[in-house]
Amino acid sequence: xxxxxxxxxxxxxxxxxxxxxxxxxxxxxxxxxxxxxxxxxxxxxxxxxxxxxxxxxxxxxxxxxxxxxxxxxxxxxxxxxxxxxxxxxxxxxxxxxxxxxxxxxxxxxxxxxxxxxxxxxxxxxxxxxxxxxxxxxxxxxxxxxxxxxxxxxxxxxxxxxxxxxxxxxxxxxxxxxxxxxxxxxxxxxxxxxxxxxxxxxxxxxxxxxxxxxxxxxxxxxxxxxxxxxxxxxxxxxxxxxxxxxxxxxxxxxxxxxxxxxxxxxxxxxxxxxxxxxxxxxxxxxxxxxxxxxxxxxxxxxxxxxxxxxxxxxxxx
Amino acid sequence: xxxxxxxxxxxxxxxxxxxxxxxxxxxxxxxxxxxxxxxxxxxxxxxxxxxxxxxxxxxxxxxxxxxxxxxxxxxxxxxxxxxxxxxxxxxxxxxxxxxxxxxxxx
Numbered sequence: 001x002x003x004x005x006x007x008x009x010x011x012x013x014x015x016x017x018x019x020x021x022x023x024x025x026x027x028x029x030x031x032x033x034x035x036x037x038x039x040x041x042x043x044x045x046x047x048x049x050x051x052x053x054x055x056x057x058x059x060x061x062x063x064x065x066x067x068x069x070x071x072x073x074x075x076x077x078x079x080x081x082x083x084x085x086x087x088x089x090x091x092x093x094x095x096x097x098x099x100x101x102x103x104x105x106x107x108x109x110x111x112x113x114x115x116x117x118x119x120x121x122x123x124x125x126x127x128x129x130x131x132x133x134x135x136x137x138x139x140x141x142x143x144x145x146x147x148x149x150x151x152x153x154x155x156x157x158x159x160x161x162x163x164x165x166x167x168x169x170x171x172x173x174x175x176x177x178x179x180x181x182x183x184x185x186x187x188x189x190x191x192x193x194x195x196x197x198x199x200x201x202x203x204x205x206x207x208x209x210x211x212x213x214x215x216x217x218x219x220x221x222x223x224x225x226x227x228x229x230x231x232x233x234x235x236x237x238x239x240x241x242x243x244x245x246x247x248x249x250x251x252x253x254x255x256x257x258x259x260x261x262x263x264x265x266x267x268x269x270x271x272x273x274x275x276x277x278x279x280x281x282x283x284x285x286x287x288x289x290x291x292x293x294x295x296x297x298x299x300x301x302x303x304x305x306x307x308x309x310x311x312x313x314x315x316x
Numbered sequence: 317x318x319x320x321x322x323x324x325x326x327x328x329x330x331x332x333x334x335x336x337x338x339x340x341x342x343x344x345x346x347x348x349x350x351x352x353x354x355x356x357x358x359x360x361x362x363x364x365x366x367x368x369x370x371x372x373x374x375x376x377x378x379x380x381x382x383x384x385x386x387x388x389x390x391x392x393x394x395x396x397x398x399x400x401x402x403x404x405x406x407x408x409x410x411x412x413x414x415x416x417x418x419x420x421x422x
Contacts, residue, residue: 029385035378035400050385127343169322177411180374181324182341198341200377201324212415219415255418268326279418 001079003072004105006052006065014070018057025053043131051106061109080108107152107160125188125197126152132201134175136208136218140240140265142173145201154191169201174266176215177205210238216265216272222258223281224248237276239263246276254280327374332367335360342376344383351390352379357397375401 007014010024032039032046039045055061067087072078132145147169150162169183180202187197205213212219222237232250236243237260246258257275264272283290339346352358353366358376361369368376378400383393 026386033382033385035381036396046385167322169324171324172326180327182327182373183322183324186322195340199322200327212419214412214415217415221418257416275416277416277418 001077001103001105003068003074003076003078004048004052005072005074006056008074009048009052010056014066018059021053021056025049025057029053055106055109064109103160104150104152104162107162110152110160122194123191124194125190127197127200128187129200129202131204133204133206134171135206136211136213136265137240138171139175139203139205139213140173143171144168145171147199147201149199151188153189167199169199171201171203174216174268175203175205176265177203177213179203211240211274213265216267218264218272218274219257220274220276221279222246222248222276223279224252226280226282229253229278229280237274239274240265248278252278254278325370327370331370332361333370333373335366335368338368338373338376341373343380344376348379348383348390348393349376352376352394352397355390355394357394 007016010016010021010028012020012024016024028049029046031037032042032049034043034046037046055065064084064087067084068078068080128149130147130149132147134143134145145168147167149165149167151165152160153163154160167183167186169181171181180200183199183201185196186199190196210220218240220238222235224233224235228235228248229252230250232252233248234245235248237246239260240263244260244263246260248258252258256278258278260274260276262271263274266272286294333341335346335349338344339349342349344352349358350366353360353363358368358372358379360366361372375397379393379397382388382396386392386396388396
């Protein structure tokens, strides 16, 4: 089992009062709580902070933690002292002590203060939240994701241990960025008749080379040559199902959005749309002949793209 | 090591859950759920039967985390939930605006 220095995590001395511990936790929680924080690794950081506070805020758990000793470095392998389990483990057998190697430090304290697994109290399993990132193509077609979890289980005496579990989850087609899935009963195991926890999967979409997604709608940039925008054209536009031809009307302007109905991500009923956002592209190095033709157009055209500036007086 | 294949349900699937189910799945006490419903932060889908849209579960789980981690009462929780909702709406609007804008200007 790896040692964790809960006092260091909260940035307080081992002699800190309960009030100081609460203040330190509050300060860190305001900064790292994943529901309100934009800090990098806020989720992981808050998990450490929450775990430390859960133990140190409770007098019995704090005493049990202090009894483990203070001579360990964070991350160092250690075992609770031989008499620790007799004092804090609720009288479990001596064999239970050996099983702690497969537990996490937090698991030792989770069952303290009254409600211990194995003491006739039904304990619900922990809910898990897992982030997973899928591609736009996987979102469109549906996919399976593989999750590697470390699930807490308790033996008949209530001794916790971590069991590696690989879970494959079918993600139905039509996932959008930020959507959540619930997989009932796939969180931590309940104990003494408590229900198993649930697994929540937070979906995010990986950035795509061409498409940008908002909800079930997709956006793709559509570069047009100046003459295609002026005269109209039939052009190929990529979609998630392959390229389709799109009729660009004459007089199309930059920034206009041309809608390709039902070419977005699938919904439970129907599909989103794909929008082609028009850009006017110009040749970076026009040939001599192209320059000549553009110059001829410039000489003959009466088009004034800034006509709407009209009456605005030039500022000195 | 066990490998299982599990079916997943969208949280925003168009189904309803009871107050008891909402309390069990979100971790919020029923009394607090009722208070948040009264404050219109977690409005029930059917007020008479006190059932919620499954989509509300996500918000209820957020409320539960905030209630537990900051020891907020119903009034403070309602205020924070409204502000979080506003931030999320603004972030969604910003992402949508970015998606609509051309990315490669020539």
